Amino acid sequence: MAMIELHNIHKQFGSLEVLKGVDLTVDAGNTVVIIGPSGSGKTTLLRCMNLLEFPTQGTLRLGDYTLEFQPGTRVKKDTLIAFRKQTGMVFQGYNLFPHMTALQNVMEGQVTVLKRSKEEARDKALRMLDKVGLKDRADAYPHQLSGGQQQRVGIARAMAMDPKVLLFDEPTSALDPELVGDVLEVMKELANEGMTMVVVTHEMNFAREVADKVVFVDHGVVAEQGPPEHIFEETTNERILQFLNKLRH
Amino acid sequence: MQNPSWMSLFATYFIPMFTKGIEVTVPLTLISFVLGLILAVLTALARLSGFAPLVAIARFYVWVIRGTPLLVQLFIIFYGLYQIGVTIPAFPSAVIGFTLSVGAYNSEIIRAAILSIPKGQWEAAESLGMTRWQAMRRIIIPQATRVAIPPLGNSFISLVKDTSLAAVITVTELFHEAQADAAVTYSPLVMYCEAAFIYLIFSTVLSTLQSRIEKRLDRFVA
Numbered sequence: 285m286a287m288i289e290l291h292n293i294h295k296q297f298g299s300l301e302v303l304k305g306v307d308l309t310v311d312a313g314n315t316v317v318i319i320g321p322s323g324s325g326k327t328t329l330l331r332c333m334n335l336l337e338f339p340t341q342g343t344l345r346l347g348d349y350t351l352e353f354q355p356g357t358r359v360k361k362d363t364l365i366a367f368r369k370q371t372g373m374v375f376q377g378y379n380l381f382p383h384m385t386a387l388q389n390v391m392e393g394q395v396t397v398l399k400r401s402k403e404e405a406r407d408k409a410l411r412m413l414d415k416v417g418l419k420d421r422a423d424a425y426p427h428q429l430s431g432g433q434q435q436r437v438g439i440a441r442a443m444a445m446d447p448k449v450l451l452f453d454e455p456t457s458a459l460d461p462e463l464v465g466d467v468l469e470v471m472k473e474l475a476n477e478g479m480t481m482v483v484v485t486h487e488m489n490f491a492r493e494v495a496d497k498v499v500f501v502d503h504g505v506v507a508e509q510g511p512p513e514h515i516f517e518e519t520t521n522e523r524i525l526q527f528l529n530k531l532r533h
Numbered sequence: 534m535q536n537p538s539w540m541s542l543f544a545t546y547f548i549p550m551f552t553k554g555i556e557v558t559v560p561l562t563l564i565s566f567v568l569g570l571i572l573a574v575l576t577a578l579a580r581l582s583g584f585a586p587l588v589a590i591a592r593f594y595v596w597v598i599r600g601t602p603l604l605v606q607l608f609i610i611f612y613g614l615y616q617i618g619v620t621i622p623a624f625p626s627a628v629i630g631f632t633l634s635v636g637a638y639n640s641e642i643i644r645a646a647i648l649s650i651p652k653g654q655w656e657a658a659e660s661l662g663m664t665r666w667q668a669m670r671r672i673i674i675p676q677a678t679r680v681a682i683p684p685l686g687n688s689f690i691s692l693v694k695d696t697s698l699a700a701v702i703t704v705t706e707l708f709h710e711a712q713a714d715a716a717v718t719y720s721p722l723v724m725y726c727e728a729a730f731i732y733l734i735f736s737t738v739l740s741t742l743q744s745r746i747e748k749r750l751d752r753f754v755a
Contacts, residue, residue: 336656361664369662379657383675393661396671445661 286345287312287449287480288333293342293353295328302328303339304504310449310482310497315475317491318484319515320501321527326484329501330451333482334371335364346370347448369397372442376454378434380426386413386437387422390444398445405444412440416470432463436470443474450474452483488531492516500524542723546714547731550707554731557624557706561696565628566689569635576640578669581647591640598637604698606630611702627699631692639688646681647673679750686743690736697732707731 288310295303302325310316318326331337333346339353347370351359359367380389390409394400400408413419416436418429426434435455442450452471456464468490475481475494485491491498491512498515500508500523508521515524579591598606611626621629650673658668697708711728715721 334660336660365662365664368660371660373657373660375653375657377653379651379653381654381657381672381676383679392671393663396667397662441661 285312286310287314287347288482289343289345290329290332291343293329293332293339293344295325295332295337296340302504303332305342306501306504306506308499308506308509310480312448312480313478314496315479315481315483315494316497316499317495317512318482318499318501319486319488319491319527320507324501325504326501327453330453330482330484333449333451334368334373335359336373365397369445370448372445372447372450374435374438374442374450374452374455376457378426378431378438378458380434380437380441382426385423385425386418386429386440389426389437390441393441393445408444409440412444413437415443415473416440417466430463431459432466435459435467439467439470439474449480449482452481452485454484454486456485456487486531488516488528500527502527539720539723542718542720543727546718546724546727550710550714550727551731553705553710554707554735557704558693558696558735561624561627561631561699561704561706562689562693565631565696566635566692568628568632569692570639570685572632572636573639573643576636577643577647580640580644595637595640598633603630603634603695604701606633607698607702623699623702623704626702627696627704631696631699634695635688635692639685642681642684642688643677646677649680650676682750683743683747686739686746690739690743693735693739694732697728 286309288308290306290308293303293306293308294301306325306329308316308329318329320326328337332339332344338357338359340355342353344351344353346367349363349367349370351357351363351367380386381392384392387406387409390412391402391405394405394408395402410419410422413422416439418433418436418440421429421433424433426437429437438455439450455471456467459467464487468487471481471483471490472494483490483495493512495512497509498512499506500515500521502523507523508515508519510519516528519525576591576594579587580595582588607627607630610621610630611623614621647669654672654676655668658672659665663671696706699706700709700712703709708728711724715724718724
């Protein structure tokens with residue numbers, strides 16, 4: 285059963301059309317990795333999935349909600365919130381709340397949005413921090429944590445909301461190379477536990493190892509998709525070969 | 534006149550002037566600043582609301598207050614409104630004048646502080662499912678407050694000094710007392726210097742307080 289279905293998704297910024305009719309399905313429990321050259325629209329595509337960007341046209345279904353977009357479509361506030369509650373997002377720049385400790389960061393959405401009690405939220409937050417290996421840093425402020433640790437708090441913060449889908453926007457791109465491994469390890473574990481994940485990344489080894497499906501986005505459309513073996517070994521698509529070749533150098 | 538009697542004049546009038554400072558200048562400053570800050574936050578939120586009528590009202594208010602002298606505003610409130618049957622006593626008139634002024638100037642400080650918070654903070658809050666208002670209240674305002682505190686502190690210290698303008702609409706605050714004492718003693722130099730000295734005490738105490746608050750806030754900022 286598909287968790288996410290995108291049909292003919294377009295996104296236009298002013299006169300620039302970034303997405304030109306994307307069709308994409310993400311099955312429940314799968315990890316889908318989106319790759320593609322910079323400027324291809326892959327981050328915009330991901331941001332459409334939790335409505336940080338509104339598609340200008342197309343149909344977007346995620347979990348229980350189906351939304352039809354036309355130019356000028358306005359999503360009702362309640363629908364928007366309910367839709368977003370189904371997803372968790374992990375950002376390239378972490379975007380932790382700097383005025384809160386790691387623990388408070390992971391509690392915040394639970395208390396403010398899900399209306400959980402402080403005790404319940406704290407328990408859950410500690411379990412999530414434990415899961416990402418940072419229980420002992422619960423009382424640290426973001427600026428006291430390394431980039432890799434901040435990003436793992438970011439993952440714990442998203443997970444604490446019990447989302448149906450986790451969206452990752454280049455989660456390791458801002459990290460020093462030696463810190464990338466810890467973050468990918470956590471993501472791998474989540475994938476193995478059956479979390480539905482959509483990951484925009486340049487980590488091809490992660491895609492190869494973890495992805496159920498790899499999607500190559502180019503010039504605002506899905507140029508090719510398939511299991512990792514297909515994309516990395518068998519494809520004859522000139523653009524993909526070019527792209528992969530560039531990453532190697 | 535000789536120096537010793539200057540000294541004794543200074544000593545004689547210190548207590549009356551200082552008392553007026555504590556009894557009138559300080560409350561006038563505090564009340565106006567607190568009310569002014571509330572007005573400033575509301576004005577900043579109105580300007581950021583994106584709702585055209587609110588934006589227009591807020592911009593008009595800031596434009597008028599910042600573009601006209603505070604002294605003239607005080608005269609309009611205290612002496613002018615009387616003509617259309619609105620009689621406001623001196624102290625409340627001063628509070629209204631200073632509140633409007635604090636509200637206009639500080640709304641720009643608060644607006645800039647809110648705009649200085651990176652977009653990623655909004656996105657993180659919204660991706661958790663927060664409404665705009667929840668994000669504003671829980672995530673943006675606490676951070677913006679830290680940004681705004683130093684300039685707001687400066688504005689508070691300016692206000693202490695600006696309250697001397699209230700003397701011209703007959704509020705019997707510190708400077709009004711100094712004027713009265715100068716008239717009685719025929720010693721304006723000593724009396725006005727003494728007033729300046731007392732303002733200096735107030736603003737120095739406040740500056741010290743301000744830098745302490747700033748140090749406390751710095752703890753959580755990278």
